[in-house]
Amino acid sequence: MNTSELHEIAGALRTARINRSPIPPPSKTYPSLDVKGAFEVQRITVQNAISKDGDRLVGYKLGNIAKVMQDAFGLDQPDYGFLLASLFVYQGTKISLDKLIKPYVELEPAFVLKKPLRGPNVTAADVISAVDYTIPAVEIIDSRVQDWAIGLEDTLADNGSTGAVILGGTPRRLTDLDLSNTKGILKFNGREIITGNTGNILGNPISATAWLVNRLAEFDVEFLPGQVIMPGSCLQAMPMEEAGHWSCEFEGWGAVEFDVVANGSSKL
Numbered sequence: 001m002n003t004s005e006l007h008e009i010a011g012a013l014r015t016a017r018i019n020r021s022p023i024p025p026p027s028k029t030y031p032s033l034d035v036k037g038a039f040e041v042q043r044i045t046v047q048n049a050i051s052k053d054g055d056r057l058v059g060y061k062l063g064n065i066a067k068v069m070q071d072a073f074g075l076d077q078p079d080y081g082f083l084l085a086s087l088f089v090y091q092g093t094k095i096s097l098d099k100l101i102k103p104y105v106e107l108e109p110a111f112v113l114k115k116p117l118r119g120p121n122v123t124a125a126d127v128i129s130a131v132d133y134t135i136p137a138v139e140i141i142d143s144r145v146q147d148w149a150i151g152l153e154d155t156l157a158d159n160g161s162t163g164a165v166i167l168g169g170t171p172r173r174l175t176d177l178d179l180s181n182t183k184g185i186l187k188f189n190g191r192e193i194i195t196g197n198t199g200n201i202l203g204n205p206i207s208a209t210a211w212l213v214n215r216l217a218e219f220d221v222e223f224l225p226g227q228v229i230m231p232g233s234c235l236q237a238m239p240m241e242e243a244g245h246w247s248c249e250f251e252g253w254g255a256v257e258f259d260v261v262a263n264g265s266s267k268l
Contacts, residue, residue, distance in 0.1 A: 001037045005030055010044040013158055016144035020101050025145050025154045038156035039219055045159055046082045059083035059228035060221070061139065062212040063160045065202050077152050080212055081160025083228055088165050091256055095140070095164070098263040103142040103163050103240040106233035107184045107248040107256070109198065109205050110137035110167060113225050117209075119217030127209045128174055130223075136168035138248050138256045139230055141237060165230065170254030180204040183251040184234040189244045196235025198250075205231035 009026045016023045026041075027033050049055035065078045089095065097103075114132035142163030145154050155161045182198040202208040208231040213223055223229065240246075243262045249255035 001030065001032050001034075006037060006040050007044055009033070009157055010041045010048065013041070013144045014045065014048070016101075020099070022101055022144050022146040025149055025151065026157050027151050027153045033153045033157065035153060035156060038153040041157040042082055042159050046084065049084050049086065053086070056085040057082060058085045058088070058226075059230070060212060060216065060223065061160050061162060061165075061230035062208055062232045063139075063141070063155070063162075065208050065211070065232035067200075078211075078215075078232070079152060079155045079160045080215060081156070081162055083162070083165065083230065087162055088167070089258075091166055091168060091258060093166070094259045094261050096261055096263050097240070097243070100140070100142045100163060100240075101144065102148060103140050104237035105186060105240050105246060105248065106139045106141060106237045107186060107196070107235060107250070108137055108139060108201070108230055108233045109134045109179060109182075109250070110165075111205070111209060111229040111231065112171075113223060113227050113229065115225055117213045117223040118221075119214035122210050122213045122217075124204075124206045124210050127206050127213070131174055131206075131209075132225075133171040133173055134177065134179070135171045136248070136250050136254045136256050137230060138166040138168075138246075138258070139233065140164040140166075140240065165228075166256050166258055167228075168254050168256040172253065174206070177253065179206060182234075182253060185249045185251065186235065186238055187247040187249070188238075190247075194235050194238055196233070198234045200234050201232045205234075208232050 063079045115130040140163040143161045184196045
């Protein structure tokens with residue numbers, strides 16, 4: 001694909017996000033769109049956010065790494081994307097449904113780096129050495145593609161369908177946790193709606209992070225100290241369709257809580 005077409009896709013997705021008006025899958029409108037082109041759309045989106053909106057690149061995300069997530073969204077491969085500072089909202093923030101399109105809630109650990117990581121050939125041991133601490137996190141995913149009718153190229157072009165990130169308040173060292181076997185629980189208005197386990201994230205989210213670092217090395221991406229890494233959800237994403245209170249908890253570790261309102265003057 002030529003550069004002007006990639007910019008057209010990035011512009012259409014930006015407009016869809018701002019107007020809350022989803023578009024047909026870019027892969028249908030532009031049949032020649034492939035994974036490489038879709039990642040270039042991501043780069044254009046990030047460059048525009050930084051240069052035009054004063055945003056900041058703060059990390060990277062991995063999505064659909066768990067089979068339950070791939071099955072839910074009809075994908076057979078993980079997706080990945082950039083994390084911008086504007087995506088982060090504070091725990092306890094009221095989140096307005098009228099500022100999103102069709103959101104879902106995910107629970108996952110987030111890693112904050114103290115050392116750089118660059119593939120290829122990064123191992124789980126390298127990731128362990130590079131992580132400063134990990135923290136419970138929620139990712140709210142939201143597609144700018146109509147009806148979530150996404151293939152891999154579509155969700156990549158849409159920056160991994162990222163909507164927002166909420167970090168919890170209980171950071172821990174990796175040695176204080178068993179990330180191969182930590183139960184995750186989503187509750188809405190006090191009612192448990194689904195559980196999962198960090199072992200669903202490619203065995204453990206440390207391995208998933210190594211996979212992400214090595215995958216993005218193909219696009220000449222280096223992970224830097226201080227950046228946040230989201231390695232994927234430990235459970236199937238749940239639709240965020242109505243106002244109420246969410247509690248998203250890792251058993252024995254900590255929770256992320258937030259309220260959803262039908263409309264309002266929240267950050268999101």
